[in-house]
Amino acid sequence: MTAPVLEVRAISKSFPGVKALDNVSFEIRKGEVVGLIGENGAGKSTLLKILNGVYQADEGAILIDGQQVTVDSPRHAFDSGIAMVFQEQSVLNTLTVAENIFLGREQEFVRFGLISRRAMNAAARKELAKVHLDTDPATPCARLTFAQRQMVEIAKALSLDTRIDKHITILLDEPTSVLESREVDLLFSIVRDLRDRASVVFISHRLEEVLELCDRIYVMRDGKIVAETPAKGTTVKELHTHMVGRQLHHEYYRESRQAKPGDTVVLEAKGLARHGAFSDVSFALRKGEVLGVAGVIGSGREDLARCLAGHLSPDAGTLSLKGKPVRLRGPGDAVSNGIGLVPAERKVEGLVGPFSVSENMTLPALSRFAPSGVIRFAEENETARGWIKRLNIKTPSTETMVGSLSGGNQQKVVLAKWRVAGVDVLILDHPTRGIDVGAKEDVYELIRDMTADGLAIVLLGDTLDEVIGVSSRILVMRDGKVQAQFDAPAAAKPTQVEIVGHMV
Amino acid sequence: MNRFDLQTWLPAIVLGVLVAAISVYDRGFLAPSNLITITGDTMTLFLMASGLTFVIMLGSIDLSVQAIASMASCIMAVYISRYGIVAVPFALLGGALAGAFSAIVSTRMRIPTFISTLAVSGVVLSFGYWFSDTRSVNIPAADRDMWLFWITGSFAGIPGEIWVGLVALLVLSALLQLSPFGRLVRGVGAQEQAVVASGINVDRVKFFAYVLSGFMAALAGVVMGARLGSGSPTLANEFLLPAIAAVVVGGTAITGGVGSVWRTFIGALIIQVVRIGMTFVGISVFAQQIVFGALLVAAVAITMDRSKVLVVK
Numbered sequence: 001m002t003a004p005v006l007e008v009r010a011i012s013k014s015f016p017g018v019k020a021l022d023n024v025s026f027e028i029r030k031g032e033v034v035g036l037i038g039e040n041g042a043g044k045s046t047l048l049k050i051l052n053g054v055y056q057a058d059e060g061a062i063l064i065d066g067q068q069v070t071v072d073s074p075r076h077a078f079d080s081g082i083a084m085v086f087q088e089q090s091v092l093n094t095l096t097v098a099e100n101i102f103l104g105r106e107q108e109f110v111r112f113g114l115i116s117r118r119a120m121n122a123a124a125r126k127e128l129a130k131v132h133l134d135t136d137p138a139t140p141c142a143r144l145t146f147a148q149r150q151m152v153e154i155a156k157a158l159s160l161d162t163r164i165d166k167h168i169t170i171l172l173d174e175p176t177s178v179l180e181s182r183e184v185d186l187l188f189s190i191v192r193d194l195r196d197r198a199s200v201v202f203i204s205h206r207l208e209e210v211l212e213l214c215d216r217i218y219v220m221r222d223g224k225i226v227a228e229t230p231a232k233g234t235t236v237k238e239l240h241t242h243m244v245g246r247q248l249h250h251e252y253y254r255e256s257r258q259a260k261p262g263d264t265v266v267l268e269a270k271g272l273a274r275h276g277a278f279s280d281v282s283f284a285l286r287k288g289e290v291l292g293v294a295g296v297i298g299s300g301r302e303d304l305a306r307c308l309a310g311h312l313s314p315d316a317g318t319l320s321l322k323g324k325p326v327r328l329r330g331p332g333d334a335v336s337n338g339i340g341l342v343p344a345e346r347k348v349e350g351l352v353g354p355f356s357v358s359e360n361m362t363l364p365a366l367s368r369f370a371p372s373g374v375i376r377f378a379e380e381n382e383t384a385r386g387w388i389k390r391l392n393i394k395t396p397s398t399e400t401m402v403g404s405l406s407g408g409n410q411q412k413v414v415l416a417k418w419r420v421a422g423v424d425v426l427i428l429d430h431p432t433r434g435i436d437v438g439a440k441e442d443v444y445e446l447i448r449d450m451t452a453d454g455l456a457i458v459l460l461g462d463t464l465d466e467v468i469g470v471s472s473r474i475l476v477m478r479d480g481k482v483q484a485q486f487d488a489p490a491a492a493k494p495t496q497v498e499i500v501g502h503m504v
Numbered sequence: 505m506n507r508f509d510l511q512t513w514l515p516a517i518v519l520g521v522l523v524a525a526i527s528v529y530d531r532g533f534l535a536p537s538n539l540i541t542i543t544g545d546t547m548t549l550f551l552m553a554s555g556l557t558f559v560i561m562l563g564s565i566d567l568s569v570q571a572i573a574s575m576a577s578c579i580m581a582v583y584i585s586r587y588g589i590v591a592v593p594f595a596l597l598g599g600a601l602a603g604a605f606s607a608i609v610s611t612r613m614r615i616p617t618f619i620s621t622l623a624v625s626g627v628v629l630s631f632g633y634w635f636s637d638t639r640s641v642n643i644p645a646a647d648r649d650m651w652l653f654w655i656t657g658s659f660a661g662i663p664g665e666i667w668v669g670l671v672a673l674l675v676l677s678a679l680l681q682l683s684p685f686g687r688l689v690r691g692v693g694a695q696e697q698a699v700v701a702s703g704i705n706v707d708r709v710k711f712f713a714y715v716l717s718g719f720m721a722a723l724a725g726v727v728m729g730a731r732l733g734s735g736s737p738t739l740a741n742e743f744l745l746p747a748i749a750a751v752v753v754g755g756t757a758i759t760g761g762v763g764s765v766w767r768t769f770i771g772a773l774i775i776q777v778v779r780i781g782m783t784f785v786g787i788s789v790f791a792q793q794i795v796f797g798a799l800l801v802a803a804v805a806i807t808m809d810r811s812k813v814l815v816v817k
Contacts, residue, residue, distance in 0.1 A: 330700075331701050331702070332703045332704065332705050335702065335703025336703065343701060347695075348695070348697050348698065349698050349701040350701070351695070351698055352691045352695040352698045352699060353694065353695055354761055354762070355691060355695075359687065363691065363698075363699065363702040363704070364702040364703050364704070366684045366687065366688070366704075367684055370683065373683055373684075374682045374683060375682055375683065375684060375687065421703075
């Protein structure tokens with residue numbers, strides 16, 4: 001067994017009110033890919049941020065090559081051979097690809113007192129080649145897609161490799177959550193190539209990926225490491241059990257509760273198109289139905305979802321609600337017509353962070369709670385209490401700031417908000433993104449509750465597996481067009497293979 | 505939580521300390537008649553700052569309030585001898601229109617409010633000059649007694665202007681705390697995109713906030729004109745900085761989302777007491793804006809959690 005290149009000994013870290021890390025020890029050996037998994041709030045990101053110098057540990061030590069070190073800033077970490085790819089992107093959109101990759105290290109390209117763009121771009125091209133990103137280094141990052149920017153971020157971390165002599169460690173904090181399968185495969189092959197020069201710590205919620213990529217896996221729960229296991233011979237189910245500390249429900253997507261859709265068509269699209277995004281999209285969404293939309297990034301499904309929710313306007317085609325044609329000029333029109341959006345960016349568009357749980361829940365229907373112009377606080381609180389109970393939201397009270405809840409409970413508040421508003425159609429854009437396994441199951445349960453109550457749902461799933469498991473019908477999109485439709489009754493789900501064939 | 509509580513109470517504590525400090529210098533300071541005078545003198549500033557509170561809570565700014573107050577005093581002074589009491593609603597309407605104009609420019613053309621209100625401020629200033637023929641316009645004593653007694657008179661031993669201020673305090677506090685409009689103002693300041701995505705017409709919320717700001721600035725101008733017995737296109741000059749300072753010193757966050765009209769009331773009193781304190785210490789009136797500027801910076805520094813603000817623009 002080789003000696004650890006990076007070791008963490010008995011680290012603890014507290015934030016006001018929570019012990020984020022409790023006596024955590026782990027090690028990474030030379031050329032090893034180590035997986036780090038756990039539910040949200042288990043302490044994974046905190047641990048990585050300590051390694052990266054963003055936070056300082058309250059207790060414990062970090063050792064690099066057996067030497068105790070202090071890492072007090074990301075720059076310091078970088079110079080010590082630790083680079084991090086952040087969960088939330090740290091790419092600056094107004095700078096070019098090359099400028100982002102070499103941010104803070106421009107000195108290396110200074111010729112006669114000025115930055116040589118040619119030298120910098122040439123160096124950037126080499127870094128981009130490593131991630132197989134075929135982009136001009138002089139392109140501003142704002143023009144790249146989300147996934148491309150993620151690749152730039154990874155290239156930036158990998159650039160450490162050409163800069164430092166010693167063995168390096170790369171920390172990947174959920175790099176795949178926004179990538180499509182092709183890009184994930186690419187990333188994995190890059191990571192495998194790196195093994196002789198670097199060690200990698202990989203955080204992901206997608207356990208299949210962790211098993212595929214990693215040599216060894218640490219499982220965290222409540223700020224502690226609860227299990228350490230070699231990837232070989234471990235199953236997803238075992239990892240789940242470690243993470244949640246209990247057996248998973250045998251029926252993950254609650255297929256047995258999948259309702260047979262009603263006959264009433266609630267939302268109908270005919271020849272819907274938006275220039276540069278999608279064209280000729282037609283479907284009829286029935287009461288109690290979950291219509292899944294599958295597709296890779298660039299398939300146009302995100303823009304389609306935003307058009308259905310009034311956030312974007314289609315250029316052509318018609319949208320009808322319960323048989324009546326409607327034009328949605330903005331989210332306001334959508335909401336007044338009974339269409340709500342659960343956005344992918346929960347903290348940006350889903351919730352007002354400093355608002356209380358009850359204030360968020362009543363936001364779209366606020367005027368209903370103030371018929372005389374004065375908000376009826378008692379009624380509002382009672383409604384909120386009802387939904388907290390019904391959706392099993394874990395919050396100290398209705399007055400708690402929603403921003404202080406966990407991701408899963410925040411997502412439940414978003415769902416409750418649309419239930420309070422009484423929408424008929426709900427567009428779910430990655431409703432389980434970044435929430436832990438237990439909360440995901442709750443969300444699936446809630447989707448079944450909603451369809452049972454007669455809501456119609458359009459679902460853009462986080463994974464294909466989720467789309468198949470939850471939906472009663474699936475629309476497959478590629479390059480802005482609907483390629484295929486599948487019925488997905490509970491008893492006869494299409495397989496991933498069948499669908500993937502139409503996606504790429 | 506500690507920080508939050510301190511922020512809520514700090515302005516009141518500061519006010520108490522200031523009052524105590526001055527009363528050590530001058531025992532007469534705490535006499536009821538003196539306190540009433542000081543409160544009365546604070547009202548114009550408070551009226552202006554109270555409407556501004558809504559705009560700042562949106563996370564926006566209104567730089568046109570002093571120009572609007574001056575213009576309103578001119579409209580009122582010119583019209584009062586001709587049309588009587590109607591001059592007052594005219595002046596208030598002028599302020600509301602100016603506010604509406606700022607809001608429309610910034611929401612329709614998507615221009616930062618810092619720019620739109622600065623531009624409107626220029627327009628309004630010139631309008632005031634034109635309307636008053638660039639002069640100070642006298643309000644005849646007879647008209648003043650007849651139509652403006654509710655400002656200059658006294659009820660139950662308390663000057664009318666204080667009553668006006670108290671009514672504004674109660675009405676605007678209720679608007680902010682109890683009405684959907686108030687909550688939406690807070691929501692827009694805290695996380696605008698989420699409010700938009702909830703189907704709320706955010707432009708309308710902003711529109712009403714600016715109308716309110718313009719209206720209250722005009723009311724401040726009317727009260728100021730009534731007290732001085734004249735309207736002038738430069739009447740409210742040097743009120744902008746203290747007005748913004750009053751809002752922020754009271755504890756309303758300059759970044760939006762947090763604040764109250766009560767806090768602004770305390771903030772305006774602090775500004776006034778500081779002003780008096782400076783006179784005691786012997787600081788020239790002309791140098792007082794230095795102190796207001798410093799106070800504003802200090803208040804923003806205290807109320808903003810700057811560790812969370814990564815960049816400053």
